[in-house]
Amino acid sequence: MASVEAVLAGKYPAKAHVKRVVEYIRKKDPGATGVLYLEAQKTKMIEDNDEAAPFRQRRFFYYLTGCDLPDAYYTYDIESDKSTLFIPPIDADSVIWSGLPLSEEEALAQYDIDQVRTTNEVNSTLASLSPKGKVWAIANQISDHITFLPFEQNDFTLLKEAIEECRVCKDEYEVALTKKANAISNIAHTAVLKAVKHAKNERELEALFIERCIANGAREQAYHSIVASGTAAATLHYMKNYEPMEGKLNLLLDAGGEYKCYASDITRTFPINGKFSKESRSVYDIVLKMNHVCMNMLKQDVLWDDVHLQAHKIAIDGLLKLGILKGDTEDILKSRTSVAFFPHGLGHYLGMDTHDTGGHPNYEDTDTMFRYLRVRGKLPTGSIITVEPGIYFCRFIIDPYLRDPVHAAYINKDVLDRYWDVGGVRIEDNVLITKDGFENLTTVVKDVDEIEKIICSS
Structure with a gap:
C-alpha cells in the first residue's frame, strides 16, 4: 500500500467523484443526461467592516473539484464527460494588495479538471452545451446572474442527495x-x-x-x-x-x-x-x-x-x-x-x-x-x-x-x-x-x- 505522502502527491480525484455521483443519479433517473452545475462559496464581507469573513469552501463543490478557491464555478457535461472549472479573472486592483491569483494554466495543472476558464464565461459556456438534458444544481446555491434558460428541465434536489450519499464511502x-x-x-x-x-x-x-x-x-x-x-x-x-x-x-x-x-x-x-x-x-x-x-x-x-x-x-x-x-x-x-x-x-x-x-x-x-x-x-x-x-x-x-x-x-x-x-x-x-x-x-x-x-x- 502506498504511503500517505505518496498518495497525496497526486491530484484530488475529482473526476472519479463526479462519475460516482452521475452513477447515483442514474439509479434514480435512468438515462439521465445534461449538466451538473455547482458554485464555490462566495467571498463574504464582515458586516459593517471592510474585511472578508473567514472562508470555508462549500463541500459539495470541493467534492467534485478539489478546488479551494472562492467565487469559482463548475460544470460537468454528462454526455461528453467533460468538466470545466471557472476561476475569477485577474483584477488589477486586487493584485496590488493580494498578489497574482492562480492562473488558468496553474489551475489546470493543480486540479483534476478537463478545462479551466474564467467566471465571466459561465453563461456562454452553459448556452453552448446540449439543451436536451437537465441542469442538475443545488437549490439556493445559484447566483442571480446565472441562467439555465437553454435547458429543457432543471433538477435542484437530486445532485445534493447524490453527493451526500457518495461522500460516505471514501477512496x-x-x-x-x-x-x-x-x-x-x-x-x-x-x-x-x-x-x-x-x-x-x-x-x-x-x-x-x-x-x-x-x-x-x-x-x-x-x-x-x-x-x-x-x-x-x-x-x-x-x-x-x-x-x-x-x-x-x-x-x-x-x-x-x-x-x-x-x-x-x-x-x-x-x-x-x-x-x-x-x-x-x-x-x-x-x-x-x-x-x-x-x-x-x-x-x-x-x-x-x-x-x-x-x-x-x-x-x-x-x-x-x-x-x-x-x-x-x-x-x-x-x-x-x-x-x-x-x-x-x-x-x-x-x-x-x-x-x-x-x-x-x-x-x-x-x-x-x-x-x-x-x-x-x-x-x-x-x-x-x-x-x-x-x-x-x-x-x-x-x-x-x-x-x-x-x-x-x-x-x-x-x-x-x-x-x-x-x-x-x-x-x-x-x-x-x-x-x-x-x-x-x-x-x-x-x-x-x-x-x-x-x-x-x-
Whole structure:
C-alpha cells in the first residue's frame, strides 16, 4: 500500500467523484443526461467592516473539484464527460494588495479538471452545451446572474442527495487526507498532554493545540475545540475554554485539525496532575472497554444500532460494579436508565465535515437510547466513523432521573455523589470500515500507564 505522502502527491480525484455521483443519479433517473452545475462559496464581507469573513469552501463543490478557491464555478457535461472549472479573472486592483491569483494554466495543472476558464464565461459556456438534458444544481446555491434558460428541465434536489450519499464511502485519497489530519492532531494532542500539568487555564491548552496544528500543516480546525476541565467535562459540547484548572481532577480534550478540507475528530480524557483518582480511573476503564469492544465489532455491514447497544450494555455492567447503578442488568437496559450517564450516540460519519453526510439519523425516535444516533443502518466498506463512548456526571441530565421513581430505583445516589467531580470521560477514535474489519486511523495515546507517564515526565 502506498504511503500517505505518496498518495497525496497526486491530484484530488475529482473526476472519479463526479462519475460516482452521475452513477447515483442514474439509479434514480435512468438515462439521465445534461449538466451538473455547482458554485464555490462566495467571498463574504464582515458586516459593517471592510474585511472578508473567514472562508470555508462549500463541500459539495470541493467534492467534485478539489478546488479551494472562492467565487469559482463548475460544470460537468454528462454526455461528453467533460468538466470545466471557472476561476475569477485577474483584477488589477486586487493584485496590488493580494498578489497574482492562480492562473488558468496553474489551475489546470493543480486540479483534476478537463478545462479551466474564467467566471465571466459561465453563461456562454452553459448556452453552448446540449439543451436536451437537465441542469442538475443545488437549490439556493445559484447566483442571480446565472441562467439555465437553454435547458429543457432543471433538477435542484437530486445532485445534493447524490453527493451526500457518495461522500460516505471514501477512496484511497480521502483516507490519506484523513490519516494526515489525524497524524497532525496526534502531535497536537501529545503536546497538550505534556503541558497539562503546568497549565493554569484551559485557554493555554487550546492555544497550544491550535499552534501545533498550524505548525504542522493543518491551518484550520475541524470544529471548535472542547477543552473542558473538571466538572465542565460533563458538558458534551463545552464552549468556554477559558476556565482556571486549579484543583480539578481531569481534562477532556476533544479537538481535531482539518487538512485540505478533511477532518479529524479525537477525544482524550486525562488527569491534570498526572495521576488518575480512584473514581476517575474506574470510570475511565469502563469507557476504554466500551471503546475497545465496540471497535472490534466493526466491519462491513455491521448494524450501527447494535454497536451502540453494546456500548450501553458495557456501561451498565461497569456502573453496576461501581455501585452507581443497582438492580438487574436487563431491567436497567429496558428502562433506558443508562442514558442518564451516556446520553449521546456512539459516533458519526467523518469526512469533509466533522459530522459528515449520509448517516440518516432519526431525531424523532421515541427510544431515548437511539434518538441521538447520527448514524443509523449498516456501515459500508470505505466509510469512516468515530467511535466515541462516554460516561458523564451531569447534574442537569441526571437529576430528573433521580426524581423519576422508575429510574431512581436503579441509581444509588450515595455512591453517585462520590463521582460528580469526575465530570465526564470520553474516548474517541476515527475508524475506517473495511470488508473484514476496521483500521483505526487515530494514534493518540489512550493507555492509562502511557498517559500518566507522559504527563508526569513533562
